[in-house]
Amino acid sequence: MVFGNVHAVRAASFDLPRGRFLTILGPSGSGKTTLLRMIAGFDRPTGGEIFINGEPVNAVPPHRRAIGMVFQKLALFPHMTAAENVAFPLKMRRHDARLIPQKVERYLDLVRLGGYGGRRINELSGGQQQRVAIARALVFEPDLLLLDEPLAALDRKLREEMQLEFRRIQKELGVTTINVTHDQREALVVSDEIIVMDGGTIQQKARPVDAYRAPSNAFVANFIGVTNFIAGRVTEVAAPRVAFEANGVPLAGLSADAALVAGMPCAGALRAEQVRIAAGNGRLDGLETVVDGHVVDCIFEGERVVYEIRVPALADTLMRVFDHDPESHLQFGPGDAVRLGWNARDMHVFQK
Amino acid sequence: MRTPRAAYPLTWRVMDGLERIAAALWPASFQRGLPYLMLMPAVVLVGLLVLGLFQIGDTSLRTLDTNTFLMSEDYTLANYRRVLTENFFATVAGRSLMGAVIVTAVTLLFAFPYAYLMVRTSSPALRKFLLVALFLPFFIGQVVRAYGWLIILGNQGMVNEALGLVGVPPMRLLYNYPAVLFGLVQYMLPFAVLMLAPALTAIPGELEAAAASLGAGWVRTFRHVVLPLSRPGLIGAGLVVVTLSLTDFAIPAILGGGTQDFIANAIYDQFFRTSDQGLGATLSLMLVAVGSIVVGLVFLLFGAGTLAMAEARK
Numbered sequence: 001m002v003f004g005n006v007h008a009v010r011a012a013s014f015d016l017p018r019g020r021f022l023t024i025l026g027p028s029g030s031g032k033t034t035l036l037r038m039i040a041g042f043d044r045p046t047g048g049e050i051f052i053n054g055e056p057v058n059a060v061p062p063h064r065r066a067i068g069m070v071f072q073k074l075a076l077f078p079h080m081t082a083a084e085n086v087a088f089p090l091k092m093r094r095h096d097a098r099l100i101p102q103k104v105e106r107y108l109d110l111v112r113l114g115g116y117g118g119r120r121i122n123e124l125s126g127g128q129q130q131r132v133a134i135a136r137a138l139v140f141e142p143d144l145l146l147l148d149e150p151l152a153a154l155d156r157k158l159r160e161e162m163q164l165e166f167r168r169i170q171k172e173l174g175v176t177t178i179n180v181t182h183d184q185r186e187a188l189v190v191s192d193e194i195i196v197m198d199g200g201t202i203q204q205k206a207r208p209v210d211a212y213r214a215p216s217n218a219f220v221a222n223f224i225g226v227t228n229f230i231a232g233r234v235t236e237v238a239a240p241r242v243a244f245e246a247n248g249v250p251l252a253g254l255s256a257d258a259a260l261v262a263g264m265p266c267a268g269a270l271r272a273e274q275v276r277i278a279a280g281n282g283r284l285d286g287l288e289t290v291v292d293g294h295v296v297d298c299i300f301e302g303e304r305v306v307y308e309i310r311v312p313a314l315a316d317t318l319m320r321v322f323d324h325d326p327e328s329h330l331q332f333g334p335g336d337a338v339r340l341g342w343n344a345r346d347m348h349v350f351q352k
Numbered sequence: 353m354r355t356p357r358a359a360y361p362l363t364w365r366v367m368d369g370l371e372r373i374a375a376a377l378w379p380a381s382f383q384r385g386l387p388y389l390m391l392m393p394a395v396v397l398v399g400l401l402v403l404g405l406f407q408i409g410d411t412s413l414r415t416l417d418t419n420t421f422l423m424s425e426d427y428t429l430a431n432y433r434r435v436l437t438e439n440f441f442a443t444v445a446g447r448s449l450m451g452a453v454i455v456t457a458v459t460l461l462f463a464f465p466y467a468y469l470m471v472r473t474s475s476p477a478l479r480k481f482l483l484v485a486l487f488l489p490f491f492i493g494q495v496v497r498a499y500g501w502l503i504i505l506g507n508q509g510m511v512n513e514a515l516g517l518v519g520v521p522p523m524r525l526l527y528n529y530p531a532v533l534f535g536l537v538q539y540m541l542p543f544a545v546l547m548l549a550p551a552l553t554a555i556p557g558e559l560e561a562a563a564a565s566l567g568a569g570w571v572r573t574f575r576h577v578v579l580p581l582s583r584p585g586l587i588g589a590g591l592v593v594v595t596l597s598l599t600d601f602a603i604p605a606i607l608g609g610g611t612q613d614f615i616a617n618a619i620y621d622q623f624f625r626t627s628d629q630g631l632g633a634t635l636s637l638m639l640v641a642v643g644s645i646v647v648g649l650v651f652l653l654f655g656a657g658t659l660a661m662a663e664a665r666k
Contacts, residue, residue, distance in 0.1 A: 042561055062564040075562035079580045088576070089566035140567065 009034050010200040013048070016178065016193075021170050023179040023187040026197035027223065032180045035197070036148055039178065041065050053143055063092070068137030068175075069146040073153070074129055076121045082132045083108065083117030089140040107135040110169060127158050134169060145170070147179040151186065163189050184224045188212065196220045216256070218350040221269040226306075228275070228319045230268040231352065234260055242349040244268065247315040251289060253347030265352040274346035275321045277307060280337030287341030293319070295336045305329050309338060405640070412633035416626075423630060431634035441618065441635070447529070448614040449642065452598040455536040459593050460586060462537065463544035467585075468578075470545070471552040486542050494539055498606035501535055502526065505607075527609035535603040540596060544589040551585020552578075587654050595643050615639045 009031040016022050024032040037043045039050060041062035049056050057065055068089075076085050086104045095103070108117050111131035121129060130150060137145060147166070151159045167190045170177050181187055187194050188208045196203040196211060196219070204216040215221035218229070232246035242255045244266050253268045260266065278284050280292065293311040296318065305323045310316055321340060323329065332338055378386075413427040435441045470482040489497060504510045505525040512522045525531060555578060563573040601616040608614075613621070615635060622632030 040561075040565055042564070061569075062561070063567050063569050065565075067565060069562070069565040071558050071562055073556065073558055075556065075558040077559065077562075077577060077581075088563075088568075092563075092567035092572060092576075136566065146565075 009038070009045075012197070012200070012202050014195060014202060014205055016176060018176050019174045021167070021177045021179065021190060021192045022195065023181060023191035023193070024195045024197055025181060025184060025187040025223070027182055030197040031200035032182075032197050033148060034200075036146055036178065036180045039144070040067055040069050040146055066140075066143045067146060068140065068142035068144070069148065070130075070133045070137045070150040072148045072150060074133040074150060076129060076133055076136070078121050080121070081117065082113065082119050082121065082124065082128075085121065085132055086117075086135045086139050089136060093140050095140070103139060104135075107139040108132075110138075110172070111135045111165075126154060127162065130154070130162055131165075134166070138169070138173065138175065141175075143176065145175045145177040147177065147181075149181050152181070152183070159183075159186070160189075166190055188224075196223060198223070214256070215269065215348060218267055218269060218352075221348060221350070226272040226320055226322070228270045228272060228317070230270065230314055230317055230347075232266055232268060234262050234264045234266050234349075236262055241344070242266070244349060246317075247313065249291070249313050251347065252344040253349040254345060255349040257349075257351060260349065260351060266349050267352045269348045269350060270319075270342060270346060272306070272320045273322045273324070274342055275319065276341045277309075277321050277323060277332070278339045278341070279332075280339060282339055284339060284341035288344050290339060290341040292337065292339050295332050295334050295338055297334060298330065298332060300330065307332065307338070309340060311340065408633040408636055411629050412637050414630045416628040416630055421627065431630050434631065435634050435638055444613055444615055444618045445638070445642070447612065448598055451529070451533055451536065451604075451614065452594050455533055455540060455597040456590050456593045458533075458537050459540045459544045460548075460590060463541055463548055463589065464582075464586075466541070467545045467548035467552050471549055472557065486545055489539075489542055494602045495606070497539065498535055498603055501531075501538075501607055505531065526607060527611055529608075529612055531607045532604050532612045532614075535607040536597050536600060539600075539603060540593045543592050543596065547589035547592055548582065548585045551582050551588070555581045583654070587650060591647060591650055594646055598643055598646070599639060615642075 012031070012035055024035060026032045034043060038045050041057065041060060045058060049058055051057065052065065052067075077088065080088065083104050086107055087100050090100045090103060091097075104117065105114070108114055111134050113128060113131050113135065116124065116128060119128075121132070124132065133150060151162050151166075154162060163186050166177075166179070170190075179186075179190060188211075191208055193205065194208050194211045195205045198219050204211055204220045206214070206216070211220060212224055215224065221227050222229070230246050230251065232244040232251060234242060234244045235250070236243040237255075237260055239258070240254045240256060241252060242260060243250065243252045245251065246268070251268060253270075276284055276287060284290050291311050291313050293309040293313075295307055296310050297308040299306040299308075303324070307321045307323065309319050309321060311319055319340065411423065412431055413429070414423040414425075415428055415430045416422075417424060466482065466486075470479055470486075473479050473482075492500075502509075506512070507522055507524070507526075509525070511525060516522065559577055559581070560573050563577045564570075568576060598614075599616055600614060601620065604612050604614040605617055605620075608617075616639070619632050619635045619639070622628045622635060
């Protein structure tokens with residue numbers, strides 16, 4: 001898809017088996033919404049073809065595609081009641097008029113809005129409006145459900161509740177779903193599968209746990225989770241193990257990249273939760289790599305403490321480390337000398 | 353160290369000074385009266401108009417003595433009787449009302465697609481063109497435009513010349529009812545578009561996309577989503593066009609050539625041709641009454657809220 005001379009979506013081929021919940025995850029401007037709009041039929045791809053149920057649909061206008069969509073701003077019809085909103089697609093798709101009321105009822109029950117059908121849209125809370133939008137997108141039993149960041153505007157508590165709700169409804173109906181979001185937590189929570197997009201190109205397609213544990217490149221490693229990057233140079237490759245040195249310190253990690261050879265500049269990615277922290281003269285048993293540093297900042301986030309630690313041996317790299325143990329919370333303050341340790345299997349090495 | 357005050361831009365300090373002066377002249381305890389004070393100019397203007405209305409009301413109850421050309425000393429309802437019974441006035445009123453209704457319907461029909469395209473187009477160049485084309489007639493003025501139509505539609509005008517080239521004999525295109533309605537529609541179109549555009553802007557484009565994804569083609573999207581949601585704009589634009597057409601003077605006078613008088617023309621004749629101020633005043637009051645009834649009916653049918661002024665919809 002090209003807008004002017006900007007390629008919004010370049011390389012985005014993927015297929016999705018029936019009944020799966022796929023999330024397209026990416027920063028704003030990564031092309032994920034354009035991709036969704038092309039699937040819905042609002043924008044026509046300048047190249048390539050989209051198939052639904054094996055049928056090419058590029059020439060099919062949106063209202064002839066069997067796709068339910070929940071919009072970013074919900075796009076509920078303000079001049080209709082909740083029930084009229086849900087009945088709208090049934091009327092437009094010429095369903096049997098006698099069956100419409102009970103069908104509307106059933107789907108309002110499904111989204112736990114039984115009894116709210118007579119309310120006008122502006123009489124419903126944000127969460128209830130979400131539910132009406134979901135019911136409206138699902139009531140005509142579409143082949144595909146598209147979610148265009150509908151949860152982005154909700155507060156965190158409601159958002160997390162609605163994520164589980166999406167998951168429940170999707171499992172209950174078994175409808176194939178494509179969700180678009182920039183919220184990595186949402187992607188991990190709701191999806192069977194994640195596509196990470198950047199610059200109009202798919203960076204990785206994987207199950208949530210694999211995208212998190214085995215990112216395919218530095219972008220994915222950086223976008224999902226809190227990741228420390230240590231710049232260095234490859235010294236030896238014995239796939240999947242890669243040895244590299246950073247500022248003279250020998251380090252090691254894993255890599256799936258066959259193009260990596262000795263002498264190449266590289267970056268080692270290490271999750272903040274994979275790093276153990278101990279006092280300056282403390283012991284870190286069973287960890288392959290141990291470095292010394294001092295605390296620059298410590299941030300209390302409730303369920304965890306995030307330490308920012310400067311490591312002189314690694315050219316003053318600033319590393320972020322989580323401490324989830326409530327017993328040891330906040331035992332170090334700024335300026336304290338600490339020792340960090342990790343295992344080579346948790347370090348993912350990428351080309352730089 | 354410099355004082356922090358020196359770091360503020362000059363304009364801030366000027367504004368601070370102005371605010372201090374204002375505070376001295378207008379203590380905070382007067383604050384509550386401020387909105388009413390700002391209302392004063394409008395109240396004075398409208399108040400003067402009401403005084404004028406009373407004056408007209410007084411005049412309408414006096415008849416013209418054709419011997420002395422003076423207004424009668426005592427009050428009589430003779431003028432009202434004439435207006436309500438004489439065929440001429442019924443014809444003029446009927447022509448005006450019918451004209452206003454037709455002009456409004458046609459204008460809204462034409463204005464809606466124009467406003468819709470102007471609001472929804474993704475091309476900024478097209479939007480600018482439509483906007484400029486909309487405002488251009490305002491710079492020309494109603495009378496000049498009406499004379500323009502005389503040149504175009506006259507017996508030796510452009511249209512008849514063009515028709516003559518293909519062998520059609522010259523037609524009388526002017527000084528008839530359709531010519532007046534045509535001129536009025538052309539005059540009212542910009543007003544209607546300007547009233548409709550904000551109402552259409554207020555309808556999120558996403559709603560139309562949603563309707564499409566839910567299975568509605570553009571016709572049914574228009575009928576079930578766009579049209580109901582643009583009702584406030586349509587009613588507002590309709591009211592403006594109806595009242596302006598009903599009370600218009602120049603277009604019926606120029607394009608009607610004296611044969612297609614509207615109420616305003618009849619009033620003008622009474623004041624400035626026959627000098628019967630009493631009858632003119634009566635006709636004026638009748639016009640005010642008819643206009644008020646039309647607006648009142650619309651409010652009654654659709655509610656004042658539909659004008660999007662009374663209550664801002666959530």
